[in-house]
Amino acid sequence: MLDADEGQTETQFEFITFSAGNQSFCLEIMQIREIRRWTPVTKLPHTPDDVLGVMNLRGAVIPIFDLSARFGLGETPDNERNVVIVAAAGGTTIGLLVESVSEILSVAKSSIQETPDMKSDAARQAILGVISVGESMVRVVNLDAVLDQEGGAAA
Amino acid sequence: MSRNSIRDTFFEECEELLEALVEGLSSMEQDPDDMDVVNAVFRAVHSIKGGAGAFALDRLVSFAHTFETVMDKVRGQELKVNAELMHLFHRSGDQLADLVEAARDEREPNAESEAAILKELDSYLGEADKDDSFSFDAVTLEFDAAPVEVEAPEEAEAEAEAEAEDGALRRFDIRFKPGPALYANGHEPLLLFDALAELGDLRVAADLSDLPEFDAFDPNGAVISWTLQLETTEPETVLHEIFEFVESLCELDIRENTGATTPALMDAAAELPGLSPPPAPPDADSPIAATDPPDARGDAQRGEARGPRPTLRVDLERVDRLINTVGELIINQAMISQRIEELELPAVAHLTNEFEAYKLLARDIQEGVMAIRAQPVKPLFQRMSRIVREAAEATGKKARLVTVGDSTEVDKTVIERLADPLTHMVRNAVDHGLEKADARAASGKESVGTIRLSASHRSGSVFIEIGDDGAGLNRARILEKAIEKGLVLPEAELSETEIDNLLFLPGFSTASEVSNLSGRGVGMDVVKNAVAALGGRVSIASTPGAGTTFTIVLPLTLAVMDGFVISVADQTMVIPIASIIETIRPSQRDLHAVGTKGVVILVRGAYVPVVDVAFNLGLSPARKEAGDGVLLLVSTESQGLTALRVEAIHDQRQVVIKSLESNYAAIPGVSAATILGDGKIALILDPEEVVKLQPAAPFFPAITPPKLELRHA
Numbered sequence: 018m019l020d021a022d023e024g025q026t027e028t029q030f031e032f033i034t035f036s037a038g039n040q041s042f043c044l045e046i047m048q049i050r051e052i053r054r055w056t057p058v059t060k061l062p063h064t065p066d067d068v069l070g071v072m073n074l075r076g077a078v079i080p081i082f083d084l085s086a087r088f089g090l091g092e093t094p095d096n097e098r099n100v101v102i103v104a105a106a107g108g109t110t111i112g113l114l115v116e117s118v119s120e121i122l123s124v125a126k127s128s129i130q131e132t133p134d135m136k137s138d139a140a141r142q143a144i145l146g147v148i149s150v151g152e153s154m155v156r157v158v159n160l161d162a163v164l165d166q167e168g169g170a171a172a
Numbered sequence: 173m174s175r176n177s178i179r180d181t182f183f184e185e186c187e188e189l190l191e192a193l194v195e196g197l198s199s200m201e202q203d204p205d206d207m208d209v210v211n212a213v214f215r216a217v218h219s220i221k222g223g224a225g226a227f228a229l230d231r232l233v234s235f236a237h238t239f240e241t242v243m244d245k246v247r248g249q250e251l252k253v254n255a256e257l258m259h260l261f262h263r264s265g266d267q268l269a270d271l272v273e274a275a276r277d278e279r280e281p282n283a284e285s286e287a288a289i290l291k292e293l294d295s296y297l298g299e300a301d302k303d304d305s306f307s308f309d310a311v312t313l314e315f316d317a318a319p320v321e322v323e324a325p326e327e328a329e330a331e332a333e334a335e336a337e338d339g340a341l342r343r344f345d346i347r348f349k350p351g352p353a354l355y356a357n358g359h360e361p362l363l364l365f366d367a368l369a370e371l372g373d374l375r376v377a378a379d380l381s382d383l384p385e386f387d388a389f390d391p392n393g394a395v396i397s398w399t400l401q402l403e404t405t406e407p408e409t410v411l412h413e414i415f416e417f418v419e420s421l422c423e424l425d426i427r428e429n430t431g432a433t434t435p436a437l438m439d440a441a442a443e444l445p446g447l448s449p450p451p452a453p454p455d456a457d458s459p460i461a462a463t464d465p466p467d468a469r470g471d472a473q474r475g476e477a478r479g480p481r482p483t484l485r486v487d488l489e490r491v492d493r494l495i496n497t498v499g500e501l502i503i504n505q506a507m508i509s510q511r512i513e514e515l516e517l518p519a520v521a522h523l524t525n526e527f528e529a530y531k532l533l534a535r536d537i538q539e540g541v542m543a544i545r546a547q548p549v550k551p552l553f554q555r556m557s558r559i560v561r562e563a564a565e566a567t568g569k570k571a572r573l574v575t576v577g578d579s580t581e582v583d584k585t586v587i588e589r590l591a592d593p594l595t596h597m598v599r600n601a602v603d604h605g606l607e608k609a610d611a612r613a614a615s616g617k618e619s620v621g622t623i624r625l626s627a628s629h630r631s632g633s634v635f636i637e638i639g640d641d642g643a644g645l646n647r648a649r650i651l652e653k654a655i656e657k658g659l660v661l662p663e664a665e666l667s668e669t670e671i672d673n674l675l676f677l678p679g680f681s682t683a684s685e686v687s688n689l690s691g692r693g694v695g696m697d698v699v700k701n702a703v704a705a706l707g708g709r710v711s712i713a714s715t716p717g718a719g720t721t722f723t724i725v726l727p728l729t730l731a732v733m734d735g736f737v738i739s740v741a742d743q744t745m746v747i748p749i750a751s752i753i754e755t756i757r758p759s760q761r762d763l764h765a766v767g768t769k770g771v772v773i774l775v776r777g778a779y780v781p782v783v784d785v786a787f788n789l790g791l792s793p794a795r796k797e798a799g800d801g802v803l804l805l806v807s808t809e810s811q812g813l814t815a816l817r818v819e820a821i822h823d824q825r826q827v828v829i830k831s832l833e834s835n836y837a838a839i840p841g842v843s844a845a846t847i848l849g850d851g852k853i854a855l856i857l858d859p860e861e862v863v864k865l866q867p868a869a870p871f872f873p874a875i876t877p878p879k880l881e882l883r884h885a
Binding site for chain 1: 496791831832835
């Protein structure tokens with residue numbers, strides 16, 4: 018029994034699911050620093066459309082990306098429910114604007130499926146895999162890829 | 173403390189000693205007869221030797237020893253300092269620095285140059301000194317063959333030597349009371365006694381009278397003192413040598429047992445630092461200081477106060493953390509200030525006064541904290557004297573370095589990151605700037621070229637100038653070269669400033685023959701980038717026949733700056749005050765359209781191009797109607813004076829600089845960001861870059877930007 022428990026916790030992953038561009042995404046909970054309400058940001062000149070601007074996070078300047086726009090799903094419409102997910106990866110902290118945060122998903126590693134092979138597109142590259150939840154499918158966001166894209170876009 | 177950290181400490185101290193050495197040598201150059209300076213130089217070399225001995229760095233020790241012996245001759249006025257000797261001292265100092273560096277990195281030092289300098293140094297030494305083969309062994313403290321090293325005046329030495337020659341057996345009474353520090357530093361009285369015993373017949377008596385009750389016994393304390401009697405033919409200075417490394421850590425009283433104190437002893441005692449004054453009654457066997465400990469401590473404290481100003485080594489990370497927190501404090505203070513304003517309290521409310529005080533205190537703390545990071549540019553400048561020397565030697569030119577404003581304080585990071593660009597520029601100044609001696613003579617100049625390095629604070633910026641009194645820039649040659657390299661189109665017509673600035677283009681190198689100094693492919697563009705990374709700029713001023721001056725302008729600190737809070741396309745932004753020459757509210761008559769899109773403004777008789785900030789930043793699709801907003805007159809390198817159009821100026825305040833790059837990327841036209849009183853982020857504009865962002869020049873090429881002689885006042 019004990020062994021089984023241990024085996025289970027090892028492969029158990031927790032994700033926070035959210036929606037952006039009417040699609041369901043999730044991020045591993047360990048990458049998320051906090052979730053904040055949307056507040057107007059300071060716009061940056063000469064940046065791509067998906068870079069909304071910068072925000073003050075307790076004294077640090079962090080860039081805010083529109084995840085939906087970044088994945089080519091169109092701009093996130095203004096809405097009271099919009100939130101910013103503050104995530105950290107590779108020493109940098111960024112904010113991702115999403116439509117809404119839904120729930121915490123706890124799944125075994127085995128139930129994460131590889132991204133189905135399909136035509137290359139920005140959204141697919143930024144996805145590590147997919148998780149099937151009931152009738153819907155949740156996409157696991159590859160934060161590193163989001164950051165890489167950022168470098169490419171800024172260069 | 174591990175052995176490694178002791179070693180690190182040694183090398184840290186070496187750095188300081190080498191700095192003191194270089195400084196001493198340069199003041200020696202001005203006044204070779206100042207014995208204080210000569211002594212300071214001698215002490216620096218001597219201390220390096222002493223420390224190196226403890227780590228068995230033999231080459232370092234033996235080089236330092238030879239160097240020191242020659243220095244000692246100067247000290248003894250046996251040698252007269254002339255230009256040649258001074259030059260040798262400089263080179264020896266450089267070599268010593270190299271050896272220290274090699275020892276630190278555990279590399280093999282350059283034996284060739286070392287041998288050459290050693291040979292020259294040796295040539296200054298008489299036969300007698302050469303015979304004194306030096307052996308130094310820190311573990312056993314063996315000083316048998318060491319030449320006289322006690323910092324005693326020459327007369328005392330001579331006298332002592334004369335006495336020694338008598339060969340008469342003399343008796344010395346030595347009272348030796350170690351302090352706790354002696355044991356803490358790893359010294360062992362027994363070894364000292366052994367060394368004494370080698371000199372002659374030694375009798376030792378331990379004085380246990382201070383031994384406390386067992387209950388009160390402190391195992392770390394030093395309670396035992398010794399009375400020694402030595403019969404020897406050696407002079408007294410030899411005795412002092414044995415105690416050389418412990419003298420400041422113990423109470424030591426050496427007197428010859430002839431009744432009266434010899435003058436030599438008095439002199440020697442006066443010269444020796446840290447030696448406690450001898451107890452007044454010579455027959456007081458039981459140590460006075462021990463029975464009266466507060467007295468001893470008083471002495472020690474007085475001794476410290478006489479030394480150099482006490483300093484503290486602090487981990488840089490701690491300082492940076494403090495600076496960050498203070499930055500937050502300033503932001504927080506600004507936020508509270510804004511909240512209080514929003515409350516619209518009646519004017520009589522005392523809160524306003526208290527808050528003003530709080531603001532001042534916060535500012536004080538911030539300045540204090542920033543000052544921790546600030547360091548004088550002196551060590552950096554001192555390093556350059558070596559560069560000048562080496563560059564001059566390599567190119568066969570004669571050059572000297574003149575430094576001005578050594579004590580100007582600049583942020584530590586700035587100093588560190590400025591070392592490479594400055595080295596490069598100083599080398600360039602010697603290599604390209606100065607002419608050869610004969611050419612200088614032909615144009616009626618002094619044969620020795622002067623490189624002038626100056627630092628100063630002006631209007632919130634640090635100005636560092638590297639000037640030479642050489643031939644000035646050969647603009648025709650620069651242009652030719654740039655065209656040859658395809659950097660400029662052959663038909664381009666460039667102004668003098670533009671030609672000068674070609675030097676900063678990547679892949680530009682003027683030296684027709686590649687010397688082993690410059691022309692290594694590392695060009696002025698690297699310098700420019702390094703300075704730009706620090707938020708500074710480089711500019712050139714050159715007068716044919718009179719020389720070239722490069723000016724580096726840097727922000728005072730990397731963490732805060734004074735700025736105007738402005739609005740651009742409904743966004744709040746900050747522009748550094750230092751860059752603004754004046755603000756203008758334009759009247760319609762002064763504005764003139766040039767071409768279809770360009771606008772210029774008449775400023776005291778000169779036409780200055782107007783740049784719309786919002787348009788250049790891509791924040792507003794079209795230019796606003798002329799006459800709107802406020803113009804900020806800035807001086808840029810790319811197009812001289814320029815007026816930046818913004819919507820309004822709201823405030824002037826000190827802002828904390830926050831990097832954009834740490835979480836995002838550099839954005840053209842924006843140097844950094846800051847956090848305003850309401851917690852929102854405002855971008856800090858870089859006027860130079862904003863101007864450059866300008867899409868294809870809307871002006872006729874014939875209109876060159878007016879050059880007004882305006883300075884940041």
